[in-house]
Amino acid sequence: MNLRRILSFVLLIAALRLSAQEQISLNGTWDFALVKTGEEALRLKNFHAPGFTNNDFKPIPVPSNWAVLGYEEPVYRGFKEDTASEGFYLHTFTVPKDWNEKRVLLHFGGVWSSAEVWLNGQYLGRHDSGYTSFSFNATDKLKTDSINRLAVRVRQVTREYKFDVFDDWTLGGIYRDVTLEAMPAKRWIDNVVAQTTFDNYFKDADLKVRVMVSDKHKNTLPGNYPSPGEPYNLRFTLSDKEGQEVARQQITIPAHTSTDRETDFTLRILSPLHWTAETPNLYNLRIDLLEKGQVAHTRTERIGFRQISTIGGVFRINGQAVKLRGVNRHDEHPDVGRATTRAHWLQDITLMKAANINYIRLSHYTPAKGFIELCDEMGMYVGNEISLGGAGNLMYDPSFSNAVLQRSYETVVRDINSPSVIYWSIGNEDPLTTLHMASVKSVKALDPTRPVLLPWRHEEWLPKEVDILAPHYWKDREYDQLASHSDRPIISTEYTHAYGVDGFGGLEARWKALTKHPAGTGAAIWMWADQGIKTPVAKAEYSEDDISQGDKYLRIDYAGWDGIVDSYRNLTRDYLETKAVYAQVYPAIDKIYFVPGQDSIRIPIQNDFDFTNLNTVKINWSIWEDGQELSSDNSSINGQPHATSALKLPISKLKNIQPGKTYFIRFIFIRADGSEITREAVELCPQTEQIVQAVSNGKLIVSKDKESVIVATNDIRYIFNPRTGQLASADIQGKQMITDLRPVIWRTLDRSETSAFGKENVRKAVDLNKYTQSVKSWKIEESEGNVVIKTEVNYTVDTNNRFTTTYRYTIGADGRLDVSYQILTNVAIPWLPIIGMAVQSASELNQLHWLGLGPCDAYPNKQAAPILGLWGGKAGSTETTGIKATRWVERTGAIGCLRIASIGYMEHNASRPETMYILSGVFARPEKGRKAEESVPQLSTDTGKPFVGEFSITLKANQK
Incomplete structure (x- = not known):
């Protein structure tokens, strides 16, 4: 190490030591009293006086939120009739004697929502803004020769407190660091x-x-x-x-x-x-x-050396166009409320980066300073927000200009030097008012280097000071239309809502529609984590199926049940979807054709990193035949950002193609640090002459009576019920494999579907699977090669709900049963959640596997996370339950194998492990109160057209 470097290091250490000597943390145990009414507050009006004593004060940690500690029930959004409790804090401390010649500032990182402060009985001032940091000059009121006494009155309700009230918890308290800083006088x-x-x-x-x-x-x-x-x-x-x-x-x-x-x-x-x-x-x-x-x-x-530009309607960092893969985040955690720590921040950013998230919208206020510093250190783009979004009509009142300008100033000056902050955001989902423009102009005057946006405002006539358009929750075609011609960058600060555990539909479609255009900079999911708050007091009303997942101490409002991770940052299906959609490296195709015997193929690999070469990414690949791995290796290729490069793979082992098998390549893309970016599959499609599979020359035998029609060939027998028009049983070698086959057009709606269907439709909804039935027609056609049974059945639920199913059963000489059906509905609700057939199998068939997308659930507009492969496990287990996209499904067990070939979906429930729904249609995943784009299945009942589907059944006995 050279002398100059040693000297620099010594000076740096000296500066850090000097900084440590000049700052004192006042965090720790304070004395606290909570008052519920104004009359109680009057009794404490002199609490700041030097000789004040009161037995009502109890120890409390600072930082903290008092509701999280059990002092009162947390409140979601604002307070009823704008009335709330207040907190009174007392704390004693000493300072070094040489501070008598210093200028001393008292810093508060955050107090919600108002702080009135006294030091040694003398008034320092009042600060009304719940999320911004602030300071008082304590120089003339500080004692260096004796104990100092700090008194803070914290109000939750002030004239302007609704500026800081959003779709989130209102948590009073001194919840961020309190410090003293000394400097020359x-x-x-x-x-x-x-x-x-x-x-x-x-x-x-x-x-x-x-x-x-x-x-x-x-x-x-x-x-x-x-x-x-x-x-x-x-x-x-x-x-x-x-x-x-x-x-x-x-x-x-x-x-x-x-x-x-x-x-x-x-x-x-x-x-x-x-x-x-x-x-x-x-x-x-x-x-x-x-x-x-x-x-x-x-x-x-x-x-950090970082420069931002929006020239030409393209958002650039250091001259390179970037795409923002974003999520909204509240600065809170169930255990501490908003008194979050570095451990909480590190957990969030680490999980976000693992999910390919590179952008956080700070909703709807600036967080702890330490969180932004960690974003600087770890690498995360940040949209920092001025807390105005809760103000509503107050933004039309000029007398609130002080509140607007105060929040604007305090937000910008604290974080102006952080390279992670890439734009300033003014309010949330507000109209544009004069006070909003006052904030915009003051922010740009303080910091002309960063662009400004107003969340939700997308109008192309917005003033030139608004650099970025920020629409919320548009459909993919609407994002496509706007981004195709916009002369300003577009950042959709909320674009897909992760409500509950079953919604979150359309993320991939929206992301691609927006970002395929130069102006489409990116977007943020609402939101990162479920908004859960845990207190030591059990909830007054609690049920085991509550969204707090069996924890009677955890509060989650339904309006805040919208994270891609849960409150404690456990990963969910939505997290996996986010990771897959936001992946920066992936195959640019989903299938490729080849000729058996061909030596190699070239797979185009897309590099959507903004600054990283593809040669830093390790590519693990393997070639599969159904569930059998044929070969594997790893590779790396060179590839510039925003470009496609070819990966050459050997496929010489794919010479003997087996009929009925599916071939594919599975990829796992690994970052330089060893973590996984994503995994994808590309189907290998052989170009061969049609392969004809040999079939049995068995003879079909048909027998009939009033109770049943039996079609048998070799060891297989199908029994149909003329009274119901349905398949009643299927067996092989005398062992029953199928015990029932019937139409299914209904199941209990999940919360996401309930939100999209609407209250009125939910009220009219009944269990459409509880019906009576009558056969309208029945016909059998026999030929040398097969037997065809055609039947039409009317199903009646009640006077307002009925449907008709037309079946065509075709049994071939090889024993395969082909089923096609049409279901024409006349029901009281405009949509159905599912459409298809319920197959009930023998209990001995207790293993369930499927070839298709897995292992997680797949829906028509939510298929990025699951990949092609052979998946499954025990019937009724977590591995098999849910909705799966399938090529075929197998039930296996001691008595044999039941295979259903179906290009569609399979739904399976743990409460009925013998039953699986073979579905031709699934209601596309909605968001919170928003149905999916019209281009994906809606299962509308008012079209006058029947729903159609088909599948085939093959039975196989176990070899003795």
Whole structure:
């Protein structure tokens, strides 16, 4: 290590030690009292007085939210009649004696929603804004020779508290860090703003620094003439993350007595490492204020060389167009409410990056400073939000301009130097008002380097100060239309709602429709985690099937049950869908044709990273025949971002193609750190002459009576019931395999479907599978090769709900049964959840497997996470239950094998393990109150057309 590097490292350590000496944390155990009414508050009106004592005060941790600790029931959204409890806090502390010559600031990271503060009985001030950080000058009221007493009154309801009320919990308390900071009393560095600008080649960069130095020296000359004062020096030192010095310069600043002065200074940096979410390279910027050759005060900032542009309607970072794979996040956790810690932040960001998420919209307020610093460090794009979205009609009242401008100022100045913050967001789902524009213009004046958007506002006539359009919850074709011609970038700050555990439909379609255009920058899912709050008090009303998953201490409002992970960050099916849709590397095709005996094929691999070459990605691949692996290996290829490259794979083992088998390649894409990006499959389709499978020459035998029609060949027998028109039984070698086959058009709606169907339709809904039936027609056609049974059956539920099913059963000489059906409905509700046939099999067939998409559920508009393969397990297990997209389904057990070939879906339920639904249609996954795009199945009942489906049944006995 050279001498200059050693010196830089020593200076860095010295600065950190100085910083530690100049800051004191006041976190810890405080005294606390909660009052429920204004009358109770009056009894504590003098709680800040030096001699005040009261036995009502109890120990409480700070930071914390008092509702999470069980002091009262948490409230979702605002308070009824705008009446709420208040908290009174007391805390004692000491400071170093040499602070009597210092300027001291008292910092609060966050108090919801109002803080009134006294120090040693003297009033410091009041702050009304629940999510922004704030400070008081405590210099003249601080004691350095005895114990200090801090008193804080926290109100939840103020005139403007609804600015900070959203679709989330309202949690009162001092919930972020409280610190004291000391600095020189006469001259100090008050503020630092660092901005980076690259040259035209994005190689070298200017680091532009604005430093505000405050001066409180007295003016010693008579009259209004300023004192000449003393000049000082500012030293700028930039070092990399290892502490190696990159640049250093020092300048002399003329004296400015009793006034502040802002100094602009530029450091030219040659070939700095870029900061992006894929390459989060950080530097340490240190500014020393030197007086008479000695360091009087120091400020340090972590910065990244990152430049944003929206020119031409394309969102660029460091000159490269980027795509934002996003999610909304509340800064909360069930165990601590909003008093989140680094461990919580690290867990969230780690899980997000594992799911290929690179962008977080901070809904709907700025989080703890430490969270944004971790985004800087780990690499995550952040949309930081000014907390105005709960204000509603208050934004039409000019008297609230102070609330608007305060939140705008405090949000921007705290995080202006963080490279992860890539835009400022004003409010949430608001109309555009004069006060909104006041916020926009003040934010752009404070920070002209970042674009601004208003969530939900997408109009192309928006003022030019609004740099980005931000529509919410549009259909994919609407995103396509807007992005195809927009001259401003589009970031859909909410575009797909992850309501419950069964919704979240259409994510892939919306993502692709938006981002295929240059203006389509990206979007954010609503939302990251279920909004759960846990308290030590059990809920007054609780049921085991509640959405809090069996935990009677965990509160989740149905309006906040919308995470792609649950409250404790356990992964869900929606998390897996997100990871698959947002994957930056994947095969650009889903099937490829080949000639058996061909030596190799080329698979196009898409690289959707913005800055990362494909050669950093390891590609594990394997070739499969149904559930049997034929060969495997791993590869890597070179490929630029936003480009497709070819991967050459050997397929010489695919010479003997077996009829009825499915061939495919399974890929697993691995990051440089060993974590998985995604896994995908590409089907291998042989181009051969038609393969004719040999069939049995068995003879079909048909026997009839009033109770049954029996069609038999070899060891297989099918029994039909003329009274119902349905297949009643199927057996092989005398062992019954199928015990019932009947139409199914209904099941209990899940919460997502209930939300989409609407309350009125849900009220009219009945169990359409509880019917009576009558055979309208029955016909048997026999030929030498097969037997065809045609039947039409009327099904009646009640006077408002009935349907007709027309069946065609074809039994071939090989014993295979082909079933085709048409179901024409006349029901009271406009949609059905499913359509198909219920197959009930013998209990001995207790293993269930399917070839198709798996292992997780698949729906018409939610199929990114499951991949092609052979999947299954024990019937009724978690591996087999749910809705699966199938090529064929098998039930196997001690008595044989039942295979159903069906291009469609299979639904299986643990409560009825012998039954599976073979479905031709599934209601496409809705969101919260929104049905899927019209291009995917709606299962509408008012078209006048029947629903149709078909499948085939093959029985096989076990070999003796």
